[in-house]
Amino acid sequence: MLDRVDAPSDQTLPRRIAHLDMDAFFASVELLRYPQLKGLPVVIGGGRRREDDLLLRLREAYPDREWATDSLDHIPVDFFPRLAGYTGRGVATTATYAARQFGVGSAMGLMKAAKLCPQAILLPVDFDEVKRISRLFKSTIREIAPVVEDRGVDEVYIDFTHVPGGQREGGRVLARLIQKSIFQATGLTCSIGVAPNKLIAKMASEFNKPNGISIVQPGDLQALIWPLPCRKINGVGPKADEKLQGHGIHTIGELAQRERGWLVEHFGKSYGAWLHEVSWGRDERVVQTESEPVSMSRETTFERDLHAVRDRAELGAIFTRLCQQVAADLSNKGYLGKTIGIKLRYDNFQSVTRDVTLDSFTADPATIRRQAGLCLKRVDLSRRIRLLGVRVGKLVKPGTDGSVPQVYSEPASPPPPRDKIRHDRNDLLFPELDG
DNA sequence: TCTGGGGTCCTAGGACCC
DNA sequence: TCTGGGGTCCTAGGACCC
Numbered sequence: 001m002l003d004r005v006d007a008p009s010d011q012t013l014p015r016r017i018a019h020l021d022m023d024a025f026f027a028s029v030e031l032l033r034y035p036q037l038k039g040l041p042v043v044i045g046g047g048r049r050r051e052d053d054l055l056l057r058l059r060e061a062y063p064d065r066e067w068a069t070d071s072l073d074h075i076p077v078d079f080f081p082r083l084a085g086y087t088g089r090g091v092a093t094t095a096t097y098a099a100r101q102f103g104v105g106s107a108m109g110l111m112k113a114a115k116l117c118p119q120a121i122l123l124p125v126d127f128d129e130v131k132r133i134s135r136l137f138k139s140t141i142r143e144i145a146p147v148v149e150d151r152g153v154d155e156v157y158i159d160f161t162h163v164p165g166g167q168r169e170g171g172r173v174l175a176r177l178i179q180k181s182i183f184q185a186t187g188l189t190c191s192i193g194v195a196p197n198k199l200i201a202k203m204a205s206e207f208n209k210p211n212g213i214s215i216v217q218p219g220d221l222q223a224l225i226w227p228l229p230c231r232k233i234n235g236v237g238p239k240a241d242e243k244l245q246g247h248g249i250h251t252i253g254e255l256a257q258r259e260r261g262w263l264v265e266h267f268g269k270s271y272g273a274w275l276h277e278v279s280w281g282r283d284e285r286v287v288q289t290e291s292e293p294v295s296m297s298r299e300t301t302f303e304r305d306l307h308a309v310r311d312r313a314e315l316g317a318i319f320t321r322l323c324q325q326v327a328a329d330l331s332n333k334g335y336l337g338k339t340i341g342i343k344l345r346y347d348n349f350q351s352v353t354r355d356v357t358l359d360s361f362t363a364d365p366a367t368i369r370r371q372a373g374l375c376l377k378r379v380d381l382s383r384r385i386r387l388l389g390v391r392v393g394k395l396v397k398p399g400t401d402g403s404v405p406q407v408y409s410e411p412a413s414p415p416p417p418r419d420k421i422r423h424d425r426n427d428l429l430f431p432e433l434d435g
Numbered sequence: 436t437c438t439g440g441g442g443t444c445c446t447a448g449g450a451c452c453c
Numbered sequence: 454t455c456t457g458g459g460g461t462c463c464t465a466g467g468a469c470c471c
Contacts, residue, residue, distance in 0.1 A: 045439085091439050106471090111436045152442090152471040237469045270445075299440060339463090349438070353465060389440085 014218075016160035016171045017287060018145075018194045019201035020178070022137065023210035025154035026094045028188050029130050030123050034080075035073050041099035041120040043083055045092040045110050054080065054123075077121075084118035086110050089301055093125055097210060133186055140185045144178055149287045157198055159287040170194060170215040179213065199283035200225065202234045221281040226253030233278055243267070255279040292397070293335065297343075298325040299389025305347045308381035315388070322390040323372055327365035330392060336361035336405055337392035340371040344379055345387035353391075354378045361396055362408035368392060 022028065026044040031037055058065075058075065090110045102117035113120065134153040142148050145166070147159035158178075160166030165174045171194030182190055189211035193204025200216050203225065207214035216224055230252055231241045247266065249255050255263075256279035264272035277283070300322065306315050330337060340362075341355025354375040362368065372390050396405045 089437090089439075093439080107438080109436060109438060112438095115436070155471070235469070239468060268446090294443065295441095297441065301439060341464095351466080355464065357463060387439090 013161050013167060015196050016166055016194055017196065017198050017201045018158040018160050018171060018175060018178075018192055019198065019205040020141070020156050020158060020190050020192045021205045021209075022154040022188060022190045024094050024096055025133075025188075026125055026130060027096045027099075027123075029126065029133050031096070032133075032187055033072055033126075033129070034075070034123075036075070036077055037080070037096075037121060039098055040077070040096070041102060041104070041117050042096045043092050043099050043104055043110070043113055043117070043120045043122050044094050044125055045113075046086075046088070046090045046122060046124045057081075080121045080123070082118065083110065083114040083120040083122045086114045086122065089303070095120070133188065137182050137186050137188065137190070140181050141178055144181060145174065147287050147289055149289060150291075157201065157287045160194060170217060172213055172215050175213045175215075179211070197281075197283040198285050198287070199234065199278055200281055203228065203232055206232070218281075222253070225281055226251060226256060228252050230255055235274070235278070240267070240271075252279050293333075293395055295339075295391055295393035295395065296326055296329050296333075296335070296337070297389055297391035298322045298329070299343060299387060301345070301387045302385070305384040305386045307384050315385070318388060319372070319376070319390070320369055322388065323369040324365045326390050326392055327363055327368050330363035330395075334399075335395045335397050336363050336407065338362075338394035338396075338408075339392065340368055340375065341391040341393065342372050342375045342379075343387070343389035343391065344385055347384040347386055349386070351387075352379050355391070355393070357394065358408050360406035360408040361394075363392075364408070367408055 027042050030042065030044060054072075054075070058079070061079075088110065092104060092106055092108045092110060092113050094106045095104045095113075099113075099117055099120050102120070104113045104117050104120065110122070130153055138148065138150070138156060141156060141158060145158045145160060145163045147163075149157040151157060160171045160174055163174060165177070168174070175192040175194055179190060179192060182188065191205050191209045191212045191214075193201045193207065193214045193216065195201040195204050195216040196218050200221075204214040204216045207224075229241075229250060230236050230244050231238075233252065236244070243266075244250070244255065249258065255275060258276070258279075260273060260276040263275050266272065267275055300318060302318070308315060338361050339355050339357045341353055343351060343353045345351045356371055356375055358371065368390065398405055
């Protein structure tokens with residue numbers, strides 16, 4: 001066990017922040033169940049909820065055998081579905097390192113991935129198992145270092161500063177202990193970066209994947225950070241990167257050479273100043289152990305683009321289901337919301353949103369359905385739609401601060417006559433979408 | 436070969452109030 | 454009657470992240 005010679009004794013310890021990233025998480029979770037696929041190209045995706053396709057196929061092919069979930073490691077590799085011939089709109093959630101060799105990466109369309117690596121095995125995501133392993137690796141970390149910030153199912157920040165052993169070798173000793181403990185608890189590997197702040201720690205965790213540890217000290221900025229492309233900064237996406245490149249700025253070092261005023265001039269007061277700060281490796285954000293959700297939503301991309309007239313029954317059924325799902329999510333987690341909204345994506349990928357804020361809170365599916373229906377009538381429904389979503393925002397959790405939120409109830413008086421409220425032709429065309 | 440689903444945060448204009 | 458500024462809330466869109 002670690003000794004306690006450097007246990008917190010004063011507040012002047014240098015900040016040591018770790019970023020931990022599970023390696024190819026979704027795919028690795030599948031490999032736990034199907035160890036016979038180890039070393040093979042495996043792509044996780046295909047999106048849509050369904051029964052475990054593999055078990056269904058097995059039972060059809062071998063009706064005489066009992067395919068229990070604990071005998072899955074006996075399934076011959078040849079039996080697994082391949083990416084070749086995939087048709088559909090799914091994207092890859094993640095890919096094993098063997099599949100990445102072929103250029104397949106997360107967020108890539110599966111049809112494209114099938115071209116690059118048709119022999120790759122395609123497995124759907126098992127969300128329940130992913131969540132179980134996620135809880136397991138996070139609780140393992142918290143037993144060692146309690147200050148942990150959730151960044152999704154497969155990532156966390158950890159504050160090493162005041163953890164016993166957290167300062168040794170710049171954090172490497174504690175990082176090794178955490179890696180080892182996670183492997184013992186889950187059988188999975190992760191990559192860890194330790195640095196003076198979150199910004200650098202996040203970049204450092206990528207230096208040595210998979211199963212790596214990288215330590216960055218304040219003096220390493222020039223050697224380790226400045227040569228990196230700006231896109232490696234968490235918060236510089238494709239748009240900002242393209243604009244930076246347009247100004248001849250490709251690396252973080254080049255970014256650091258621009259004057260703050262110049263950046264503010266070209267990228268805005270807030271973003272420009274932030275770019276300047278991060279290029280010099282400065283980031284004072286603390287590791288946040290708690291957070292409250294701001295909104296909850298459900299959305300779905302259709303198998304084929306739908307039209308509000310021709311496919312109105314189908315669209316209406318999906319719409320109602322989304323409202324019920326988001327209402328159930330709110331109830332399950334104990335939240336009420338005040339803003340109801342919808343999102344549409346047209347066949348040309350353009351998105352629109354509409355929302356309305358009630359004067360009180362709700363988690364009632366019928367209320368959400370009605371208000372979302374009114375929102376739907378405010379958008380152009382003449383074009384084909386590929387995605388529909390329902391969102392509830394301005395959330396409160398009753399009973400947390402002692403106050404009782406006013407719960408929404410439908411107005412007792414009849415709605416105003418139809419010719420008094422704003423209408424467009426959607427009303428007449430699509431009455432079944434009414435609230 | 437078009438591009439999932441769940442989120443957060445920021446910006447900007449307009450309403451409305453003081 | 455006209456002209457203000459500041460603050461806050463609402464709405465729509467978009468960038469970005471996991």
